[in-house]
Amino acid sequence: MSKASKRLSPLGAVGIALGLAGAFVGHAANAQDVAITGVTVATGDGSEPVENGAVLVRGGRVVYAGPASGMPATGGVTAVDGQGAWVTPGIVAAVTTLGLLDVGGVGESNDSSARNSPFSAALDVAPIVNPNSQHILVHRAAGITRAATTTSPSASIFGGQGAIIDLGADPDAVMRPRAFQMVTLGEQGGRIAGGSRAAAHVLFRNALREAMTLGDDARIPGRSSERPETDLGDDVPIDPRLSGEYAERAGDVLLTRFDASALVPVVRGEQMLLVAVERASDIRSVLALKQEFPRLDLVLVGASEGWLVAQDIAAAGVPVIADGLDDLPQNFEELAATQSNIGRLAAAGVTVAINASAMENPRNLNQYAGNLVALGRVPGASGLTWGQALASITSVPARILGLEGRAGTLSRGAAGDLVMWDGDPLELGSTPTRVFIDGVEQPLDNHQSKLKERYLDIERGDLPKGYVW
Amino acid sequence: MKRFALLACAAAMAVSGCSTAGGGSGTASASDARGAALGADGRVPYASTYQRYPGRPTALVGATVFDGRGGRIENGTVLFRDGEVVAVGDASLSTDGYDRIDGAGKFVTPGVIDIHSHLGDYPTPSVEAHSDGNEATSPMTPEVWAEHSVWPQDPGFTRALANGGVTALQILPGSANLTGGRSVTLKNVSARTVQGMKFPGAPYGMKMACGENPKRVYGSKGRMPSTRMGNFAVNRQMWLDAQAYDGEKRDLGKETLKGVLDGEILIHNHCYRADEMALVIDMAKEMGYKVTAFHHAVEAYKIGDLLRENDICSAIWADWYGFKMESYDGILENAALLQKAGACVVIHSDDANGIQRLNQEAAKAQAAGRRLGMDIPDAEVVGWFTYNAAKAMGIGEMTGSLEAGKMADVVLWNGDPLSVYSRPEKVWIDGALMYDAMDRTRRPVSDFELGQPGEGDVK
Numbered sequence: 001m002s003k004a005s006k007r008l009s010p011l012g013a014v015g016i017a018l019g020l021a022g023a024f025v026g027h028a029a030n031a032q033d034v035a036i037t038g039v040t041v042a043t044g045d046g047s048e049p050v051e052n053g054a055v056l057v058r059g060g061r062v063v064y065a066g067p068a069s070g071m072p073a074t075g076g077v078t079a080v081d082g083q084g085a086w087v088t089p090g091i092v093a094a095v096t097t098l099g100l101l102d103v104g105g106v107g108e109s110n111d112s113s114a115r116n117s118p119f120s121a122a123l124d125v126a127p128i129v130n131p132n133s134q135h136i137l138v139h140r141a142a143g144i145t146r147a148a149t150t151t152s153p154s155a156s157i158f159g160g161q162g163a164i165i166d167l168g169a170d171p172d173a174v175m176r177p178r179a180f181q182m183v184t185l186g187e188q189g190g191r192i193a194g195g196s197r198a199a200a201h202v203l204f205r206n207a208l209r210e211a212m213t214l215g216d217d218a219r220i221p222g223r224s225s226e227r228p229e230t231d232l233g234d235d236v237p238i239d240p241r242l243s244g245e246y247a248e249r250a251g252d253v254l255l256t257r258f259d260a261s262a263l264v265p266v267v268r269g270e271q272m273l274l275v276a277v278e279r280a281s282d283i284r285s286v287l288a289l290k291q292e293f294p295r296l297d298l299v300l301v302g303a304s305e306g307w308l309v310a311q312d313i314a315a316a317g318v319p320v321i322a323d324g325l326d327d328l329p330q331n332f333e334e335l336a337a338t339q340s341n342i343g344r345l346a347a348a349g350v351t352v353a354i355n356a357s358a359m360e361n362p363r364n365l366n367q368y369a370g371n372l373v374a375l376g377r378v379p380g381a382s383g384l385t386w387g388q389a390l391a392s393i394t395s396v397p398a399r400i401l402g403l404e405g406r407a408g409t410l411s412r413g414a415a416g417d418l419v420m421w422d423g424d425p426l427e428l429g430s431t432p433t434r435v436f437i438d439g440v441e442q443p444l445d446n447h448q449s450k451l452k453e454r455y456l457d458i459e460r461g462d463l464p465k466g467y468v469w
Numbered sequence: 470m471k472r473f474a475l476l477a478c479a480a481a482m483a484v485s486g487c488s489t490a491g492g493g494s495g496t497a498s499a500s501d502a503r504g505a506a507l508g509a510d511g512r513v514p515y516a517s518t519y520q521r522y523p524g525r526p527t528a529l530v531g532a533t534v535f536d537g538r539g540g541r542i543e544n545g546t547v548l549f550r551d552g553e554v555v556a557v558g559d560a561s562l563s564t565d566g567y568d569r570i571d572g573a574g575k576f577v578t579p580g581v582i583d584i585h586s587h588l589g590d591y592p593t594p595s596v597e598a599h600s601d602g603n604e605a606t607s608p609m610t611p612e613v614w615a616e617h618s619v620w621p622q623d624p625g626f627t628r629a630l631a632n633g634g635v636t637a638l639q640i641l642p643g644s645a646n647l648t649g650g651r652s653v654t655l656k657n658v659s660a661r662t663v664q665g666m667k668f669p670g671a672p673y674g675m676k677m678a679c680g681e682n683p684k685r686v687y688g689s690k691g692r693m694p695s696t697r698m699g700n701f702a703v704n705r706q707m708w709l710d711a712q713a714y715d716g717e718k719r720d721l722g723k724e725t726l727k728g729v730l731d732g733e734i735l736i737h738n739h740c741y742r743a744d745e746m747a748l749v750i751d752m753a754k755e756m757g758y759k760v761t762a763f764h765h766a767v768e769a770y771k772i773g774d775l776l777r778e779n780d781i782c783s784a785i786w787a788d789w790y791g792f793k794m795e796s797y798d799g800i801l802e803n804a805a806l807l808q809k810a811g812a813c814v815v816i817h818s819d820d821a822n823g824i825q826r827l828n829q830e831a832a833k834a835q836a837a838g839r840r841l842g843m844d845i846p847d848a849e850v851v852g853w854f855t856y857n858a859a860k861a862m863g864i865g866e867m868t869g870s871l872e873a874g875k876m877a878d879v880v881l882w883n884g885d886p887l888s889v890y891s892r893p894e895k896v897w898i899d900g901a902l903m904y905d906a907m908d909r910t911r912r913p914v915s916d917f918e919l920g921q922p923g924e925g926d927v928k
Contacts, residue, residue, distance in 0.1 A: 105681075105793030135791060280922070308922060327628055327928040328593045328821055329918070336923030339632070360789055360823075367829065370889030377883055378892055378906055381927040422840075428829050428889045429836020448790070448800045455770050455806060456841065 031060030031416060031439030035074040039082030041065050042425070043410040044089040044394035046387045054079070055087050057416035060439035065410030085433060088390060088425050090145025090417030091365055092397040092408040093356040094321050095182075095274065095301060098147045099129035099136050099165055099173060113154035121207070121266075122258035123151050123160025126177030131170065135361075137446035140167040142363035143419040143432040146175065146398070146407050147356070153184040153276070157192050157200050158207070161262060162274070164401055166417075168437040179401065180272035180299070181263065186282045187333045201285070203254070208293055210255050211263035269295030272402070274321070276301045279333035280308040287316045299400055301355060303345075304330075304337040310348035319351035319400045323358035324368035342372055342392065343382030353397035365393040370426035389426060416440075504651075504673045504728035506719065515616060517667035519656055521899030526550035528564035529881060532572025537579040537855035537870035541848040547577050549877035552899040557871045570895075576886055578851050579870050580636025580657075580878030580898065582858035583824050584737070584784050585764050585817035588626055589619030589640050589655075589663070593821060594917075603643035604650065608687050608694060609707050611675060612721035613650035615640050619663045622915040625821040628928055630657050630904050631912060632825040634880035634893040637668055639862050641764075644678035644739040645686045647694070647704050651675055651725055652737060654862055658898050659913040672863040674761070675729055677704075679740035679749060680795050697745070701752065708756035735761040735863055737784075741795035743771035750779050762861045764817060767799035773810025782813035782861040786823070787830035787837075804831075804853065805838025808845055815861055816853045827854040832887035847887055876900075 034057040041053030043065050054071040056064040064072055065087070102109035111128055114120075129149060130136070139147075150162025159182030165173040184192065189200035255263075265271035273296055275286050283303060290296055300306065300320045306313060313320060322342050329335045345352045354369060356362035369392055375383030384392060398408030407415050416439030423430035435442040454468045461468070508514045527549055534545030536557055546562040548555040556562055590602040601618035604610045619640055629635035635657050642649035652674035655666040679700065688695025694703050711726035728734035736753070740746045740763045753760050762782040763769060767790065769776060769783035776783060783803075790799030804814045816831045818824035828851075835850045852870075859869025868876040877900035884891035896904040905911035914925050 103791055103794055103797060138791075305922065325822065325825075327632070327825075329624055329921070331594045331596065334594075335918075335921045336926070338923060338926050338928050340927055360820075361791075364788070367833070367889060371826075371829075374890045374892055375927075377890070378927060380909065426889060428832035428887065429839070431836065431840060447798075451798055451800050452802045452806075452841075458771065458774055458806075458810065 031057075032436075032441060033058045033075075033077040034416065034418065034436060034439060034441075035077040035079040036082045036087060036418075036420070037068055037071065037079045038084065039420070040084070040086045041410070042086065042088045042387070042390050044390055045409055045411065046385075046391040046395070048385070048387045049086070053087070055410065055418060057418065057436065057439045060416050062410050062412055062414045062416055064412065082420060086421040086423065086425055086430075087410075088143075088419050088421065089394045089408050089410050089414070090419050090435065090437065091143050091393050092146045092395075092401070092403070093139070093144045093362040093365060093393075094148040094353060094397040094401060095162070095355065095357045096147045096149050096362050097152070097357075098139060098149045098167070098362070099131065099133050100125060100149060100151065101135070102133060111151070113152045114160075115154040117155055119160075119256060120153070120156030120259055121158035121160060121181060122256065122262040124163075124178060124262075125149060125151055125160065126163045126174050129163060129165055129173045131168070131173040134447045136167050136173070137169075138448060139361075139363050140169070140435060140437075140442055141432065141444040141446060141449070143366070143421070143425070143435060144362060145417040145419070145435065145437045146403070147362070148179065148397075148401055150180070150182050150274075153182060153188065153192060155192075156259075157185065157189045157203055158183050158259065158263075161271070164403070166437050167442075168440060169443050170440075176402075178265075178271065180274050181266045182274045182276065182301075184276040185286060186277045186279055186302075187331055188276065197282070205292075207255055207260070207263055208267050210260045211267045214257075214260050214264060267293060267295065269297045272297045272299055274299045274301050278302045278304045278337075280305040280336065282333065283309050284312060287312055287318060290316060302358070304334040304341060306350070307338065307341045307344035308336055310345050310350060313345065314349040319353070320345055321353050321355045321397065321400060324354040325371055326358055339371070339375060340382040343375060343384055346384060346388060346392075347382060351396060351400065352392065353400055354392045366426050366430070367428060369393050370428070373426060386426065504725070504731075504733040506724055515614070515664060515667075517669045518662065518664045519658065519660070519667055519669055521552045522658070522901035522903070524550075524552065524877070524897065524900035524902060526567045527897070527900070528562075528567035528569045529572045529577050529879070530560070530564060530569055532575045532577045532881065533885075534577045534871065535579075535848050535851040535886075536872065537852055538872070539846070539848050539852060541846070545577065547871055547879065549879065549897070549900050552877055552901075554871055554873055554875050554877050554879075556873055570881070572881060574884070575894065576882040576884065576891070577871070578634070578880050578882065578886055579855040580868065580880055580896065581634040581827055581854050582862070582869055583629070583633075583635055583638040583818050583827060583854075584762065584815050584858040584862055585819045586629075586638045586640055586821075586824055587643065587819065588629065588638065588821060588824070589621065589623045590615055590642065591821075592620045592623030593625055603645035605643075605645040605686055608646050608683050608703055609648045609722070610642075610646050610650050611648045611707075611723070611725040613642060614653065615642050615651060615676075616653035616663050616667065618642075619653065619655070619666075621660050621663050621666055622917050624915045624918055625824070626657055626659065627913045627915060628821070629824045630896055631906075631928060632892065633827060634882070634886075634896050635824060635827070636878040636880070636896065636898045637859070637862075637864065637868060638824070639674060639737070641674070641676045641737060644676070644682045647678055647683045647700055648707060648726075649676035649678060651734070654864060656898055658903060659915070668864060670864070670867065672733060672735055673725075673728065674735045674737045674862065675725055677736060677738040677749075679738065679745045680742060681793060682739070701748065704752060705756065708752075708758070712756070729758045730756075732759065735861075737762050737764055739764045741765050741767050742798075743768035747772060747775060750775065750781070761863075762813075762815065765796075765819065767796050767803060769812070770800065770803045770806035771798075773807045773812045776807065777810055777812040780813075782815050782857060783807055784815040784817040784858075784861065786819070787816065787833040801834065801837035802841060804834035805841055805843050805845060808838065808849070809843060813857055813861070814853045815857045817858070828886040828891075829889060830854075832889075835887065847885075850887060
């Protein structure tokens with residue numbers, strides 16, 4: 001009777017995810033062809049919504065989204081009249097722990113960090129994502145179709161290798177395993193590394209150096225810590241033995257071989273490095289890492305004081321997954337936090353998405369985006385246009401995660417991730433009525449919807465509530 | 470990125486416990502704070518020294534007015550002077566003698582009230598040195614008073630004012646303890662001392678907590694309680710001991726408990742699960758006190774009838790769930806189903822960020838009801854974060870609604886407060902303009918933020 005009870009047990013799901021890890025994308029086999037007319041369409045690319053729009057998905061991919069007047073022939077697909085509903089691409093949530101835990105406070109169910117593990121950078125969530133997690137079901141029903149999910153730094157400054165997942169009701173959640181590495185370098189990084197940011201920076205450099213020297217083929221070009229040619233007076237240059245090819249590995253290895261191996265693609269720039277950092281000066285130090293390790297593919301996460309160094313971030317071309325509405329000096333690295341952070345970063349030309357990990361639960365990404373629109377009407381504040389705001393939770397995070405044109409957008413050829421909403425998707429309480437992932441319509445029921453149905457009527461019946469299901 | 474453990478954060482923070490006793494009239498006088506024994510000087514200890522700031526006689530005209538008690542007036546007029554609401558009506562009200570503010574296209578509500586906050590006792594920056602919300606050294610600490618922990622320079626007060634339109638709030642001890650201590654109700658007006666913020670005439674509350682937190686905190690220390698049955702045993706014995714208190718030798722904790730038994734101090738009880746709330750209701754009957762409100766009552770929807778019959782409010786989030794075992798059954802429809810059952814709904818924050826968006830949380834909860842086919846009028850929903858909160862804090866006869874003679878705690882919103890696109894434009898507390906989005910000199914900056922990056926920013 002209950003769909004949920006028929007789904008795979010969590011144990012079974014893990015095995016299957018393991019088997020398919022790496023396979024990825026669009027099992028278009030079950031994909032429906034979908035044609036919808038009579039809707040307001042927002043494509044997620046930053047443009048404003050289009051009324052009287054239409055969408056066509058075939059073979060699991062978007063063929064068209066835009067004004068109804070431009071709708072191509074549907075080739076026999078019966079168009080559904082959306083009756084004024086809204087259609088957007090699925091929301092892309094970065095960064096999350098979706099699929100890694102059932103109940104945050106229940107340690108036995110929570111795989112989102114591994115405080116007592118000897119490993120850190122080598123941690124890999126691909127085999128452990130549970131597509132049956134209620135959080136995945138609940139967030140799917142909230143219109144989130146793809147997410148970056150990862151273990152968090154705890155035993156080490158490195159959090160491990162995160163994956164990009166889809167939230168579809170099928171066993172293969174992992175769309176791209178080992179998509180990124182996570183490191184924390186601010187206040188938290190300093191505490192983990194031994195009590196000081198200085199320790200975090202040394203640990204970080206040592207780790208990358210060990211990765212570089214792990215094997216000849218792991219060496220990266222562009223080492224830059226040679227003795228500077230210009231004498232800067234009293235400045236003492238970094239000893240070349242602390243960096244680059246002069247560094248010696250013997251005798252001081254701090255990383256396990258697995259962890260060092262996991263960082264090889266990071267130093268090579270083949271795997272994104274998400275750097276959790278908040279303070280303006282910490283952000284500058286992270287940007288400077290590019291001089292020392294030029295191939296690093298950096299993404300800033302958090303960046304509450306990013307607006308103070310917006311020009312530097314823009315010049316470095318480093319994208320930001322920024323806290324959306326944080327405006328409190330939560331700690332000393334966020335003294336300048338303001339809700340205008342994202343608006344100011346965007347105005348400076350920074351590619352900026354809203355950080356899902358800075359909210360109580362990521363299903364409120366659309367609410368946060370709506371708030372950034374609201375700021376446009378507050379004197380002195382900086383927000384986003386409606387189109388930019390939707391993009392900051394769809395196409396922009398997709399682009400940052402390397403999915404440009406493939407997710408978070410309704411451009412031709414993108415995955416058929418559609419959400420139909422019962423109203424303006426950024427407005428409070430607007431809710432998906434239908435969700436498609438890769439063109440496959442998704443079930444929207446879950447533990448919460450079942451509870452709601454059971455307790456709609458609390459009158460005593462002929463049988464106890466336990467029989468209502 | 471403070472909250473990296475996304476879905477887990479609330480568990481760590483969620484400490485609360487409140488009571489609501491419905492009643493509460495109370496005249497606004499600094500000298501009659503109930504439930505406190507007089508000091509050696511014959512005065513109420515730690516009495517409020519709050520005094521309203523000067524304000525202009527003001528007429529808000531042309532806006533949509535929600536009065537907080539279910540009333541809605543299009544093109545309404547709100548008049549206030551000398552700290553009090555003078556009249557609320559339609560466009561026919563005379564505004565002679567008042568400064569007119571054109572509210573066309575805008576909305577007016579009573580000041581937003583948060584029944585569950587830890588501003589001041591868990592202030593930002595949230596460093597260990599500021600962790601003053603849980604006296605987690607004994608499961609029963611009725612003798613502690615939250616006001617003795619409140620840091621009036623918490624920058625969070627200013628955010629709650631500017632972004633949330635919050636004019637009054639109850640600061641509670643945390644929920645590590647079964648009995649956490651007295652709460653304090655504040656005016657959200659910047660002051661050098663906590664006494665300067667204390668809401669004159671507000672009754673005290675006492676925080677209690679069910680469930681996981683107390684048994685985890687004390688069980689892990691190898692002492693009672695370590696189970697839910699232990700929670701109840703400790704509580705019941707505490708009440709029995711309090712009943713026997715004769716007052717001959719002063720006992721701080723028992724003075725507070727006696728105040729509860731006498732109906733002067735309101736019980737605010739952190740309790741998530743429906744079955745546990747039902748047990749607490751029976752414990753209150755057994756021991757002779759009343760629960761005013763269950764806080765974090767994520768399962769209240771399962772027992773809306775019981776809560777209605779016992780006149781207990783549910784102070785809830787719109788959508789927090791799943792961060793701890795006892796929050797596993799949280800659903801978006803909680804508020805709507807309570808409303809359907811005729812029970813009292815209060816939207817609360819328990820969070821320095823959430824307090825800035827109580828209106829938005831209420832709107833999400835309203836929309837969940839709409840999807841059930843329930844049309845809960847906007848004017849009722851505004852009451853969830855204004856009058857209902859005031860009533861459950863015992864200050865409902867002084868504030869929480871726009872009625873002649875009540876405190877002129879008023880928010881002018883730049884749009885519909887139940888829309889994500891709206892923000893407070895002006896906030897008055899006792900008729901004094903304490904925040905104005907159009908005038909950066911009407912924006913409080915805490916001592917802590919002076920000379921810091923972002924000082925005086927829009928935030």
